[in-house]
Amino acid sequence: MQTIGLIFNGVxxxxxMATAPKYRAIYKLIYIYDLDVAAIEGLEALVIPFQSNQAELVARKSVIYNFLSQGKKVFVEGDSTADWLDAQWEDRPVNNYWWVDNPDNPPVSETNYDHPVYRGLTPRQACWHTHGVYTRIPDYADIVQSTPEGEVISWETNRYxxxxxxxxxxxxxxxxxxxISHLDHYVDRLTEWLSGIKPAxxxxxxxxxxxxxxxxx
Amino acid sequence: MLNALIISNNIVGLTDYYVSNDLVTYTIAHVSGHFNPDLTPYDVLVVPNGSDHIAMLRIKDKVRAFLDEGKAVICSDGWFTSWVPGNQWVMDNTKRTMDTRYFLKTDAYKLLADVDIDELIYSHGMTGWWACGYIDAAPGADVVVEDTWQRPIVVLDEVSTAGILFLTASGPLADVTHAGEKEVALVKLYRNFMRMLVSRNELISR
Structure with missing residues (x-):
């Protein structure tokens, strides 16, 4: 049963990912221009991936927060704008090759491995590269991952x-x-946390x- | 001078990579829920990495008509929908990226002139970083670059329409040097195609 809505913009x-046999029964592709209350009724979680159309997300902000207010989960990856998320994302150079050039200095130095998504992951499985940082997160949000410089990579809040x-x-x-060949580990943990369904x-x-x-x- | 229309999916950073210069003037068409751009003023349509292939499918007939006027389309993305005449990109993960190499095959227009193909193969010593999957190329189209398994990775197609299609298997191309970046292989390959288009248009107009 498809219980995770993946908001996509034709990328x-x-x-x-969403049509791969392993995930197809769990993820429902929702074209960003079709995102409304009816399109996500009955779902348990939404995923808003990197390379999303931020302006269109702003236009549908109320749909996302209404979904959250029902006690459901929303996972946002990559960049975002403060126009729909109460946080400040800033771009930074992407380092795809830290594990080749400087393996002792990964982009993430602190990870909460007690979080259900990260439980059982190795450091390499928990961070491959990052697309920017959060320089501000909502009050009372929990930091899940951060850089050696103390900038926030992952955070979570229940305030909505x-x-x-x-x-x-x-x-x-x-x-x-x-x-990247090891991402089944992260995505499978994420999928199970969002939906309660463990992928094959x-x-x-x-x-x-x-x-x-x-x-x- | 070419007039190019870039299809923008409003994703972060995209328009920084295309800055008008003495070869190309860029106009941006932002995708929307009712996307229906006027293609008539342009010589070439640029569909970069990160594009919306649902939106492109919806203007499939318009793109075909544009090509049949003798114009050009560049797609350097994974078009999982069937909007590109004659050719289909297919995602595939059955081959190991560590075994991926690229080879020049048919390059009648010297699109790889001054392009170091090793830059497309290796990044920090790692292979398989540039393209993804492969192209089911139209019969008769030129396979400019193929991979280790003889699968089309860069295609130039002058047979499927009256125009010209320049396609990569999601291997990024860009015009970034005017935005201050280095002139790397994917810039040279892109610019060589644009120069070829200028020469072609000059020949047609004579």
């Missing part, structure tokens, strides 16, 4: 009724891209027939 990596989790990691996009073990696969005329759109 291929979102599509590749449900649970809002934001991170500058990009697990959904990168799992769709499939250039093993590596994500792709179905060729869902590209082109057979696309699920």
């Amino acid at each position: 291929w990596s979102h599509y590749a 009724g449900g649970t809002l989790f934001a991170t500058t990691l990009d697990p959904i996009v990168e799992h769709g891209v499939q250039q 073990p093993g590596k994500m696969t792709i179905e060729k027939d869902l590209y082109g005329e057979g696309a699920l759109v």
Whole structure:
């Protein structure tokens, strides 16, 4: 049963992840322009991935917060704007190769491994790279991951009724891209936390027939 | 001078990578819920990495008509919907990125002139960083670059329409040097295609 709504704006990596056999029964693709109360009725969680259309999210802010007020979960990855999230995201250079060039200095130095998404993950599975930082987060939000400089990478708050989790990691996009081979660990933990459903073990696969005329759109 | 229309999905940073210069004048078309841009003033349509392929599918017929007027489309993204005439991008993760290499195949227009293909293969010694999946290329189209498994990665198609399609298997291209970035391989490849278009348009107008 599809219980996680993945808000997407026609970007291929979102599509590749959500339509993979491993995740297809759990994630429902919702085109950003179709996001309204009816489209997400009955879902347990929303995922707002990196490379989202921030202006369109602002226009639908009330739908997202109404969903949260019902005690549900929203996961935000990558960048965001303060126009819909009570936090300040700032861009920073992306370091894809810290583990090659400087493996003793990862972009994230502190992680709360007691958080259900991170429980059982190794440091490499918990951070591959980051897309910017949060320089301000909501009052009383919990910091889940931070940099050696003390800047916030991941945070969580329950102040809106449900649970809002934001991170500058990009697990959904990168799992769709499939250039990082260990992301099944993070995304499977995330999926189980959001939906209560544990994806089938093993590596994500792709179905060729869902590209082109057979696309699920 | 070319007039290019860039399809923007309003994602962070995109428009910083395309700055008008002495070769190309850029106009941005922001995708919306009722996306229906006027393509007629332009020579080339640029569909960059991170584009909305639902929106592109909805203007599929308009893109086809644009090409049939002899104009050009660049798509350097993974078009999972069927809006590109004759060619289909397909995501695939059955091959190991550590085994990925690229090879020049058919390059009638010298699009890889001065392009160090190793820059597309390696980044910090790692391979498989540039493209994703492969292209099911139209019969008769030029496969400019193929990968280790002879799968099309860069395609130039002058046979599917009266125009010209320049496609990568989601390998980013950009015009970033005018935004202060280095002229790396993906910039040179992009600019070589743009220069080819200028020469082609000059020939047509004579």
